Amino acid sequence: MRKSWWKILGLVMVASAIVAGLLGPVPVLPILHETIRNVYFHVPMWFTMITLYLVSVIYSIKYLSSGKTSHDLVAVEAVNTGIVFCAMGLLTGMLWANITWGEPWPNDPQLNGSAIATLMYLAYLVLRNALEEEQKRAKISAVYNIFAFPVMVVLLYILPKMTDSLHPGSGGNGTFRDLDMNSQMRPIFYTSVMGWILIGVWIFTLRYRLRILENRKNQLD
Amino acid sequence: MKNSIAAIFLLLFHTTLFAQSEIDMATGLRSSGKIYVVVLVLLTIFAVLGVFLFLLDRRIKKLEK
Numbered sequence: 039m040r041k042s043w044w045k046i047l048g049l050v051m052v053a054s055a056i057v058a059g060l061l062g063p064v065p066v067l068p069i070l071h072e073t074i075r076n077v078y079f080h081v082p083m084w085f086t087m088i089t090l091y092l093v094s095v096i097y098s099i100k101y102l103s104s105g106k107t108s109h110d111l112v113a114v115e116a117v118n119t120g121i122v123f124c125a126m127g128l129l130t131g132m133l134w135a136n137i138t139w140g141e142p143w144p145n146d147p148q149l150n151g152s153a154i155a156t157l158m159y160l161a162y163l164v165l166r167n168a169l170e171e172e173q174k175r176a177k178i179s180a181v182y183n184i185f186a187f188p189v190m191v192v193l194l195y196i197l198p199k200m201t202d203s204l205h206p207g208s209g210g211n212g213t214f215r216d217l218d219m220n221s222q223m224r225p226i227f228y229t230s231v232m233g234w235i236l237i238g239v240w241i242f243t244l245r246y247r248l249r250i251l252e253n254r255k256n257q258l259d
Numbered sequence: 260m261k262n263s264i265a266a267i268f269l270l271l272f273h274t275t276l277f278a279q280s281e282i283d284m285a286t287g288l289r290s291s292g293k294i295y296v297v298v299l300v301l302l303t304i305f306a307v308l309g310v311f312l313f314l315l316d317r318r319i320k321k322l323e324k
Contacts, residue, residue: 042316049309053302060298066282240312247319 048236055079055230063222069138076134077223082231083127084194086238090120091159093242095187098180110176111249113183114166117159119242123234124156139204148203151193158186 059078067074094116101109131149132142143149162182169175198205 042313045313045316049305053305053309056301056305057298060294060301064284066284068282071282072284237312240316244312244315244319247323251319251322 044236045240048233048240051229051233052237053233055226055233058226059230062226065223073134073138074223076130078226078230080127080130080134081227082234083123083130085231086234087120087123087127088191088194089235090116090123090238090242091187091190093239094120095183098183101176101180102184105173107172107176107253108250110180111253112246113180114163115245115249116242117162117183119238119245121156121159121163122241123238124152124159128152128156135204144204146198146204147201148194148198148205151198155190155193158190162186 055078059075064072064074094113097109097112097116100106101113131152135144135149136142139146162179165182166175166179169178
């Protein structure tokens with residue numbers, strides 16, 4: 039129990055973000071109205087996803103220098119968990135866009151970028167399944183992962199900011215800093231982000247530990 | 260000239276009033292207290308998920324031994 043304090047912390051942080059996020063004061067904005075509260079729940083999905091992808095790419099680099107199977111397993115399970123958070127981010131984003139922008143998938147650079155990034159990571163998982171030989175699979179997918187990560191960052195965080203996107207911080211839109219976020223929202227937002235990242239990492243470690251057990255069992259058989 | 264300035268002032272005043280009064284926030288919903296039910300429902304779902312994760316964690320820990 040002593041080692042699991044951060045898991046409890048993550049749960050408590052998200053729980054308090056749910057309470058404060060629904061009851062706390064928010065700025066009065068046109069079009070968004072009460073949906074501004076989605077910032078507390080939709081955005082942390084993406085932050086969690088990128089954290090898990092970052093873990094994945096770090097362990098891919100580690101694998102290439104060490105050749106340890108466990109590093110390869112960390113990389114794949116981090117992507118497996120990250121893609122779940124990506125799916126939740128896409129779904130919640132579509133619900134929100136439908137109300138505020140008029141359609142679930144407006145032709146927006148950030149949305150299209152996220153679609154391409156998602157496909158890239160799905161391709162990573164497909165690529166792994168396509169390769170039979172274990173070491174070759176680990177090495178090729180590690181190299182692919184190292185290329186995919188910076189492209190994903192560019193697609194999600196750089197290109198949309200350079201053109202006109204409906205998302206904050208793009209084109210003529212203000213960033214969270216000066217428009218949507220006031221000092222009342224920021225602490226709740228960051229609590230939620232940290233809480234979800236902790237929970238995402240927790241789920242990823244569970245999957246990783248299961249994977250290690252599976253591996254051990256396969257070697258015994 | 261005076262008239263046009265007055266008109267601009269009126270317009271500005273009108274738009275700020277418009278911006279303040281036209282945005283529907285759910286103040287009534289919250290003051291009536293019903294939003295707490297939604298908060299409780301979400302918290303319950305989340306708490307159960309948390310307990311579920313802990314149980315999963317414990318099962319994996321047992322397997323590891």
